[in-house]
Amino acid sequence: MSLLAINHIHYRRPLRPCVAVCIDGSDPSYLARYLSRGELPNIARFIREGFAGTAQSSVPAFTCPNNMSIITGVPVSQHGISGNYYLDTKTWEPVVMTDPKLLMAQTILSGFADAGARVVSITAKDKLRRQLQKDLDLTRGNISFSAEFADQCTIEENGIDNVLTYVGEPQPGKYSEALSLFVLQAGLKLLRDRRPEVMYLSLTDFVQHRYAPEAPEALSFYQKLDALFGLLAAEDINLGLTADHGMSDMSLDNLEPHVLWLQDILDAKFGKGEAVVICPITDAFVAHHGALGGLVRVWSKGSISTAQLIETISALPEVDIAVDKERAVRMFELYPDREADVVVLAKEHVCIGTSRSKHDLKGLSGHRLRSHGSLHEMEVPFILNRPLNDAYKERAAAEALRNRHIFDYLINGTN
Numbered sequence: 352m353s354l355l356a357i358n359h360i361h362y363r364r365p366l367r368p369c370v371a372v373c374i375d376g377s378d379p380s381y382l383a384r385y386l387s388r389g390e391l392p393n394i395a396r397f398i399r400e401g402f403a404g405t406a407q408s409s410v411p412a413f414t415c416p417n418n419m420s421i422i423t424g425v426p427v428s429q430h431g432i433s434g435n436y437y438l439d440t441k442t443w444e445p446v447v448m449t450d451p452k453l454l455m456a457q458t459i460l461s462g463f464a465d466a467g468a469r470v471v472s473i474t475a476k477d478k479l480r481r482q483l484q485k486d487l488d489l490t491r492g493n494i495s496f497s498a499e500f501a502d503q504c505t506i507e508e509n510g511i512d513n514v515l516t517y518v519g520e521p522q523p524g525k526y527s528e529a530l531s532l533f534v535l536q537a538g539l540k541l542l543r544d545r546r547p548e549v550m551y552l553s554l555t556d557f558v559q560h561r562y563a564p565e566a567p568e569a570l571s572f573y574q575k576l577d578a579l580f581g582l583l584a585a586e587d588i589n590l591g592l593t594a595d596h597g598m599s600d601m602s603l604d605n606l607e608p609h610v611l612w613l614q615d616i617l618d619a620k621f622g623k624g625e626a627v628v629i630c631p632i633t634d635a636f637v638a639h640h641g642a643l644g645g646l647v648r649v650w651s652k653g654s655i656s657t658a659q660l661i662e663t664i665s666a667l668p669e670v671d672i673a674v675d676k677e678r679a680v681r682m683f684e685l686y687p688d689r690e691a692d693v694v695v696l697a698k699e700h701v702c703i704g705t706s707r708s709k710h711d712l713k714g715l716s717g718h719r720l721r722s723h724g725s726l727h728e729m730e731v732p733f734i735l736n737r738p739l740n741d742a743y744k745e746r747a748a749a750e751a752l753r754n755r756h757i758f759d760y761l762i763n764g765t766n
Contacts, residue, residue: 357462358425362762365468365548368588369761370538373421373754374576375414375475375531376556376723378597379405379730384564385573393581397590397736402760406733406752408596410683411646412723413632415448417595418479418553420755422472423456426684431455432482434631437689438650445629448689449478451485455686459758460551461486464493468548473537475499475530475555483551494541498523498533528572530555535579542586549758559598560721584736591761593754594731601643601702602719608643608712609720611669611697614705620663621655628705629691632724642710643702645725648691660693669701671725699727733757737765 354361385391386398397403409420409427411434419432427433432454436445460470460483470493472483477497484495489510496509502522504514515522518537523529531554538552554576562569584590603609614628632644649660657675664673672695679694680687697703702722704710733752743764 370550373553376559377594391577402735412596412728428684431686474553590736592734597728645697649693
C-alpha cells in the first residue's frame with residue numbers, strides 16, 4: 352500500500368500506529384482551565400512538542416454525525432448521518448439512524464483494512480459501533496466493539512471475545528466515567544499486544560453532561576484521561592485528540608432546564624400534530640440530557656407552509672436560526688434526502704424540546720442541564736502529540752480546522 356484513497360482523500364501508509372481519540376463532549380473550556388493550572392502534564396507536552404488548535408465540529412453538534420465525520424473524513428453531506436433520528440414522511444415515524452446501511456461513505460477503518468492494514472475500533476456506546484464497523488472484515492485480525500457491551504463480545508461479531516478478562520477490568524456502568532476509561536484501557540492493551548496500524552477510540556460524555564469544568568469530578572476525570580493518554584503516547588505512536596462537540600450549561604438559576612417546548616407552541620398555533628418536531632439528540636443514553644439539545648428539525652404535514660413555520664419559529668426569543676431545508680443544506684453541509692422542512696438552532700444556553708409531557712427529566716434531578724447541538728457547541732480541541740510537516744503547517748495556517756481532519760493530519764501531516 353502506498354497512497355490509499357478513501358472518500359477522495361489520499362492517505363499514506365502509517366509509519367507507526369495512528370490512534371485517534373474522540374473525547375466525547377470535550378468542550379475546550381475543560382482543557383483551558385486545567386492546562387492553565389498545570390494539571391494535565393501529558394496533554395501539555397503534546398501541545399508543546401506537537402500541534403494544537405481549535406477545530407469546528409459538524410452540524411448538528413451531536414455524537415453520531417461527528418463520529419461519522421471523523422471516521423470517514425468527510426462532512427454530513429457526504430456520509431448522510433445527520434443525527435440519531437430522522438423522520439420518515441411516508442409513515443410519519445422517526446427512524447433510528449444507527450443502521451450501517453444509512454452510512455453513505457466508506458470508513459477509514461474499512462479502507463485501511465481492505466488494503467491489508469490491521470485496525471481497531473473501540474467505542475463507549477454500542478449505537479456507534481455498528482456504523483464504525485461497516486464493511487470491516489473481522490476475519491483478518493481486525494477488532495470492533497463497545498465498552499457498553501464488552502461482556503457480550505464474540506469473535507464473529509467483534510473480532511474478539513472474553514474482553515473483560517483480557518482487559519482485566521469489570522463491566523463498566525452505562526452512566527459512568529468508567530465507560531470511557533475502559534475504552535482507553537482496552538485500546539492500550541490491544542496497542543501493546545497487536546500494534547494495529549490504525550485505531551479509533553471514542554469515549555462518552557457522561558461526565559461533561561453532569562459536571563462543569565470547575566467541578567472536582569470533572570478535573571479528576573480529565574486527569575485520569577491524561578494519564579492514559581501518556582501511556583498510549585509512550586508506545587511510540589501518532590496520537591490525535593479531538594471531540595465530537597462541546598458542551599453548554601442550559602439551565603436557569605433555579606436549576607430548571609432553559610427549554611423551548613417547540614411542539615407545544617406549534618400545536619397551539621397550527622393545530623395538534625400539523626407540524627412534527629424531532630429532537631435528533633435522542634438516543635438510549637437520555638438520562639443525562641433528557642433528549643434536550645440545541646438543534647431540532649421540523650416537518651409540516653402539508654397544511655402549513657415552510658414560510659409560516661419559519662416566521663413563527665424565528666420570532667421566538669430562544670431561537671438563533673430557523674432556515675428551510677435548501678438553505679440549511681448549503682449553510683451546514685447537510686444531507687438533503689434526510690433533512691427536515693425547517694432546521695432550528697437555539698441561542699446559547701437554551702435547549703429545544705418537543706412537548707413538555709414527552710421528555711423525562713428525572714435523570715437531571717439535582718443537576719444543571721448541560722447539553723449540546725447548536726452553533727455554540729461546535730468548538731472542539733484538535734491536538735497531535737507530534738509536530739506537523741511543512742506541508743501541513745501551511746495547510747493548518749490556511750484552512751479552518753475541522754474535527755473530521757484528525758486522521759488526515761494524524762497519518763499524512765506528521766513527520
